[in-house]
Amino acid sequence: MPEYTPLELPENPKLAGNITHFARALRRAGLPIGTGRVMDAITAVTKAGFTEKRDFYWTLHACFVSKPEHRAVFAQIFRLYWRDPRYLEHMMAAMLPAVRGVQEDRSAQAAEKRAAEALLDGAGDDIDLPEMEEGGTEIEIDASLTMSNEEQLKTLDFEQMSTEEMAQAKAMLARMALPVDPMPTRRTRVAGLGRIDPARTLRAAMRQGGEMRDLKWKTPRVRYPNLVALCDISGSMSQYSRVVLHFLHAVANAKGAGWAKVHAFTFGTRLTNITRHLAQRDVDAALQAAGAEAQDWEGGTRIGSCLETFNRDWSRRVLGQGAVVLLITDGLDRDDPDALAKQMERLHLSAQRLIWINPLLRWEDFAPRARGIAAMLPHVDSFRAGHSIASIEELAQVISLRDDVGDRDRLLRMISA
Numbered sequence: 314m315p316e317y318t319p320l321e322l323p324e325n326p327k328l329a330g331n332i333t334h335f336a337r338a339l340r341r342a343g344l345p346i347g348t349g350r351v352m353d354a355i356t357a358v359t360k361a362g363f364t365e366k367r368d369f370y371w372t373l374h375a376c377f378v379s380k381p382e383h384r385a386v387f388a389q390i391f392r393l394y395w396r397d398p399r400y401l402e403h404m405m406a407a408m409l410p411a412v413r414g415v416q417e418d419r420s421a422q423a424a425e426k427r428a429a430e431a432l433l434d435g436a437g438d439d440i441d442l443p444e445m446e447e448g449g450t451e452i453e454i455d456a457s458l459t460m461s462n463e464e465q466l467k468t469l470d471f472e473q474m475s476t477e478e479m480a481q482a483k484a485m486l487a488r489m490a491l492p493v494d495p496m497p498t499r500r501t502r503v504a505g506l507g508r509i510d511p512a513r514t515l516r517a518a519m520r521q522g523g524e525m526r527d528l529k530w531k532t533p534r535v536r537y538p539n540l541v542a543l544c545d546i547s548g549s550m551s552q553y554s555r556v557v558l559h560f561l562h563a564v565a566n567a568k569g570a571g572w573a574k575v576h577a578f579t580f581g582t583r584l585t586n587i588t589r590h591l592a593q594r595d596v597d598a599a600l601q602a603a604g605a606e607a608q609d610w611e612g613g614t615r616i617g618s619c620l621e622t623f624n625r626d627w628s629r630r631v632l633g634q635g636a637v638v639l640l641i642t643d644g645l646d647r648d649d650p651d652a653l654a655k656q657m658e659r660l661h662l663s664a665q666r667l668i669w670i671n672p673l674l675r676w677e678d679f680a681p682r683a684r685g686i687a688a689m690l691p692h693v694d695s696f697r698a699g700h701s702i703a704s705i706e707e708l709a710q711v712i713s714l715r716d717d718v719g720d721r722d723r724l725l726r727m728i729s730a
Contacts (some may be wrong), residue, residue: 329355332373334473335394339377342386343476346377369395380601382555382609400599467702470675471556479556485702486560487596493571494713495535496635496665507532523657538635538665540564540572543623545642546607547581547614548614553672553699554579555600558587560705562599565591580619581609586627616646616685617653624659635665641699643673646685653685657692667692670699674720681724690728696721 336351354376361372370391378387466474466481474482501510513529542561544554558577565575576588587603604610632638638660648651661667669689673679675698681687690696695711697719698704711717 344383380632386701411723443538471701472552487563491564491709495537497533499532500534502534504532537571537573539574541576541631541636542639544579546579548611551611552698562591563595581612584619584622597661620656628663632663638664638667641670644686650684650688655687657689661692666694668695669693672700674698675700695719
């Protein structure tokens with residue numbers, strides 16, 4: 314019979330209950346936390362003490378966080394639950410719809426809405442909302458003409474989605490396609506009409522004693538290009554790249570999608586090839602394996618160095634025969650802009666089309682002021698946003714259009730002005 318070691322609770326019994334409730338909120342936000350981890354957290358806090366906030370934070374972080382993508386959610390829930398004495402007001406403000414011009418216009422931070430939903434889940438009966446004063450103005454909103462939930466979800470920023478909204482978005486992306494037009498080749502095939510095939514026509518005439526009775530025709534063979542995705546997984550891009558990789562997994566496993574092969578690379582401080590992981594049918598297992606191999610998730614950014622590695626080690630292998638390259642990054646790089654421009658030029662010359670997807674383009678006042686963005690922009694064929702489902706749908710519509718430039722020319726004029 315196994316023997317169970319008695320659990321030593323802190324002197325304050327409420328702290329153990331608060332840790333349990335905190336773990337329950339993390340579990341509702343998507344972190345895989347069971348009873349064993351809760352017991353380990355209580356024991357760890359007992360041993361490490363909880364007089365210093367920094368030590369308390371990292372003790373719970375070590376017990377509850379096992380994946381890089383869980384760090385932002387943990388940080389927000391910890392801030393709301395432990396650090397801010399008015400956390401309930403912050404949660405209510407994050408959950409309730411804001412009326413522009415009435416409430417303070419503030420964008421929710423990364424994972425803040427998800428953290429608020431996790432903490433408020435099931436707590437509605439315990440919250441006392443102020444009653445309206447007599448004679449107060451009651452505002453009624455007619456929602457009959459508002460967009461459907463799916464249409465609203467399409468325009469929502471990936472970084473501001475809740476857990477439920479992110480799950481719905483991933484389901485929508487899994488059903489989407491990324492069609493591509495085939496490319497003609499130098500090789501030909503037999504056809505009923507097209508160009509005259511002199512060799513076959515003459516051979517047929519020789520079999521008829523030199524009499525040319527009919528003409529033989531040929532038409533160019535077609536083939537589909539490769540799709541190569543370079544995804545920035547630094548701290549500012551990890552959420553967007555994770556969603557794009559989810560979409561690329563669906564594209565790589567879709568039958569009859571048209572692409573010859575889908576290659577995927579991640580980069581932050583180093584380049585990692587995760588193509589083989591996309592071949593797994595289960596998307597969660599594929600992304601988990603990719604995340605385990607890429608050790609620089611949510612780290613720094615060295616775009617120029619990583620592109621140099623790709624151009625040197627992988628360009629000839631995956632960019633042959635007219636591949637289409639998707640570069641997913643915000644372009645915020647502190648390396649030498651001249652070296653970055655050189656590597657971008659080489660990448661551009663090696664690909665059939667180079668499409669830059671930048672989530673920063675969602676801002677109306679976006680301008681290419683950063684040195685990295687200004688160095689990269691002249692060497693792309695198209696510059697498009699990639700922060701929502703709607704932007705991914707637009708990419709699917711224009712990826713085969715050779716004359717599509719997105720916002721490239723407009724931003725280039727801003728640089729030259």
